[in-house]
Amino acid sequence: MKVTVWYVVLNIGIQTIMALMIALMMHRLTRSTFLRGVVLSPYLVSNVVAALVWLWILDTQLGIFNHLLESIGLERIGFLTDETWAIPTIALINVWRHMGYTALLIFAGLQTLPESVYEAARTDGAGETRIFFSITLPLLRPIMALVLIMTIIGSFQVFDTVAVTTGGGPANATNVLQVYIYDMAFGRFQFGYASAMSVGLLIILGIITFIQFKLTRAGETDLD
Amino acid sequence: MAGIKFENVVCQYPGAERPSVSNLNLDIADGEFLVLVGPSGCGKSTTLRMLAGLEDVTDGSITIGDEDVTYVAPKDRDIAMVFQNYALYPHMTVRENIAFSLKVAKFPKDKINRRVEEAARLLDLTQYLDRKPKALSGGQRQRVAMGRAIVREPRAFLMDEPLSNLDAKLRVQTRTQISELTRQLGVTTVYVTHDQTEAMTMGDRVAVLKDGVLQQVDTPSNLYDHPANEFVAGFIGSPSMNIFRCSVDAEGARMGNTVIPLSEKHRAALSSDTISVGVRPEDVKIVSEDQGFPVHVDLVEELGADAYVYATIPRSVPVELVQTSEERPAQVILRVPGRSDIKQFDRLFISPEGHAHMFDVKTGQNLDLL
Numbered sequence: 001m002k003v004t005v006w007y008v009v010l011n012i013g014i015q016t017i018m019a020l021m022i023a024l025m026m027h028r029l030t031r032s033t034f035l036r037g038v039v040l041s042p043y044l045v046s047n048v049v050a051a052l053v054w055l056w057i058l059d060t061q062l063g064i065f066n067h068l069l070e071s072i073g074l075e076r077i078g079f080l081t082d083e084t085w086a087i088p089t090i091a092l093i094n095v096w097r098h099m100g101y102t103a104l105l106i107f108a109g110l111q112t113l114p115e116s117v118y119e120a121a122r123t124d125g126a127g128e129t130r131i132f133f134s135i136t137l138p139l140l141r142p143i144m145a146l147v148l149i150m151t152i153i154g155s156f157q158v159f160d161t162v163a164v165t166t167g168g169g170p171a172n173a174t175n176v177l178q179v180y181i182y183d184m185a186f187g188r189f190q191f192g193y194a195s196a197m198s199v200g201l202l203i204i205l206g207i208i209t210f211i212q213f214k215l216t217r218a219g220e221t222d223l224d
Numbered sequence: 225m226a227g228i229k230f231e232n233v234v235c236q237y238p239g240a241e242r243p244s245v246s247n248l249n250l251d252i253a254d255g256e257f258l259v260l261v262g263p264s265g266c267g268k269s270t271t272l273r274m275l276a277g278l279e280d281v282t283d284g285s286i287t288i289g290d291e292d293v294t295y296v297a298p299k300d301r302d303i304a305m306v307f308q309n310y311a312l313y314p315h316m317t318v319r320e321n322i323a324f325s326l327k328v329a330k331f332p333k334d335k336i337n338r339r340v341e342e343a344a345r346l347l348d349l350t351q352y353l354d355r356k357p358k359a360l361s362g363g364q365r366q367r368v369a370m371g372r373a374i375v376r377e378p379r380a381f382l383m384d385e386p387l388s389n390l391d392a393k394l395r396v397q398t399r400t401q402i403s404e405l406t407r408q409l410g411v412t413t414v415y416v417t418h419d420q421t422e423a424m425t426m427g428d429r430v431a432v433l434k435d436g437v438l439q440q441v442d443t444p445s446n447l448y449d450h451p452a453n454e455f456v457a458g459f460i461g462s463p464s465m466n467i468f469r470c471s472v473d474a475e476g477a478r479m480g481n482t483v484i485p486l487s488e489k490h491r492a493a494l495s496s497d498t499i500s501v502g503v504r505p506e507d508v509k510i511v512s513e514d515q516g517f518p519v520h521v522d523l524v525e526e527l528g529a530d531a532y533v534y535a536t537i538p539r540s541v542p543v544e545l546v547q548t549s550e551e552r553p554a555q556v557i558l559r560v561p562g563r564s565d566i567k568q569f570d571r572l573f574i575s576p577e578g579h580a581h582m583f584d585v586k587t588g589q590n591l592d593l594l
Contacts, residue, residue: 116311124325222315
């Protein structure tokens with residue numbers, strides 16, 4: 001459970017901020033549908049394929065990434081074999097795959113915000129940072145809530161990336177809930193225990209979603 | 225507080241054939257209420273948005289006070305704007321909406337509160353301070369937008385058709401409130417509207433624009449009595465002026481059996497042997513059959529004290545009517561006393577009496593002002 005929560009925190013934190021930044025850049029700088037397509041493209045890759053590709057790229061001995069690290073004078077890192085690195089690495093792989101999709105959701109939300117409110121804020125003397133925190137973020141609240149609820153549920157269900165890259169190792173460092181449940185059920189054939197954990201996870205996710213929904217008032221928008 | 229000056233200002237959108245605003249020169253005095261008026265697409269909103277910094281100036285310069293603001297960001301111009309759709313911050317309460325600009329300017333809390341309360345009292349918003357814009361009526365939202373503008377004590381107010389989303393009764397009421405408020409505060413105000421009644425009733429001076437070109441800037445009464453050209457004559461006044469096109473002979477402008485004598489000056493300024501004669505509805509009189517020219521009554525509009533008669537000129541009469549607006553067929557409008565016995569399909573003889581405005585047919589210029 002601790003491993004899973006650490007994964008969720010890393011994944012959600014980085015993914016949301018990255019996606020928000022990409023969405024803002026798409027909104028402000030370009031109207032190109034091609035670029036929007038490029039941003040979305042990692043999402044088209046299957047989880048297993050993405051995991052395999054990154055597994056090779058990040059391999060301690062053969063991986064091109066470690067080769068690059070070494071060529072700029074850094075030490076090789078066992079991204080998926082080191083206990084401290086494994087979870088952040090898996091989190092980042094999933095961030096890479098999902099952030100385009102999340103960015104697109106936020107981007108769609110940005111486009112619904114009325115231009116005149118921004119003009120009002122600018123004539124009221126607000127600078128860009130101020131506008132972002134006082135206008136954009138509060139008005140994006142329902143979209144951000146949706147994004148958070150969806151991504152948190154998705155992160156708790158992480159399985160395939162872990163199963164392909166580390167299989168729960170090293171030394172249980174990446175033994176996330178779904179992997180653990182799978183191992184219980186199909187490795188040790190303790191179906192009762194595994195089923196109970198699955199139902200438990202369902203209830204936990206239900207509660208988390210409900211709390212999020214209430215806290216963010218996701219069901220109501222300030223826009224008319 | 226400060227005066228505003230436009231010098232040869234041009235705004236041309238990329239890819240547009242002609243500039244939205246071309247060569248605008250306008251001098252607005254400190255504390256003056258200036259109304260920009262014109263039909264839609266005439267560049268009045270663009271002018272205001274350039275002044276606010278929301279639109280780029282292609283050429284020329286804009287000064288507020290003594291400071292050239294042509295390339296200054298909107299946030300540094302110290303002006304307040306009221307938008308057509310109010311553009312209130314939907315996620316903030318009325319209090320936060322009004323206080324936002326002061327908060328941005330880092331005013332101390334007690335000062336912000338004092339100013340907000342004061343503005344709310346002035347606009348009758350005190351009881352709504354903790355509501356969100358969603359829970360307000362159109363009129364109340366409009367007042368919040370006003371509150372947001374006045375609380376800053378800016379150098380100038382810019383208002384972009386602030387009354388167009390209100391119903392007719394509220395519009396008249398709010399019109400008076402805005403006039404009073406801005407004069408009480410003594411802040412320079414630039415007000416954009418397409419409604420000439422609003423322009424005439426509110427402005428110290430009115431600037432009439434058409435196709436991005438300034439036609440005339442003057443006091444409302446001067447615009448009404450001495451329009452610079454045919455367009456201003458037709459645009460200002462409700463119902464609008466009748467503009468007749470008729471031939472000129474040795475005696476003067478011939479309108480049926482009535483001849484309007486022309487001065488030497490008028491004749492010298494004319495560029496052809498026809499002339500446009502503008503006559504306000506109140507200056508058209510019904511005359512006996514041997515004078516003026518005949519018209520057929522299409523409609524009589526009873527307003528109580530007055531009635532307006534809408535009539536067409538038969539083809540046999542060598543007087544043509546200029547269509548002043550695309551929304552309205554070419555009809556002669558005359559004002560008659562209320563409860564008149566004129567009916568539809570009547571035949572009347574009319575003739576201009578009182579003030580007639582002479583315009584050149586080609587240039588549209590008022591011959592009196594040349």
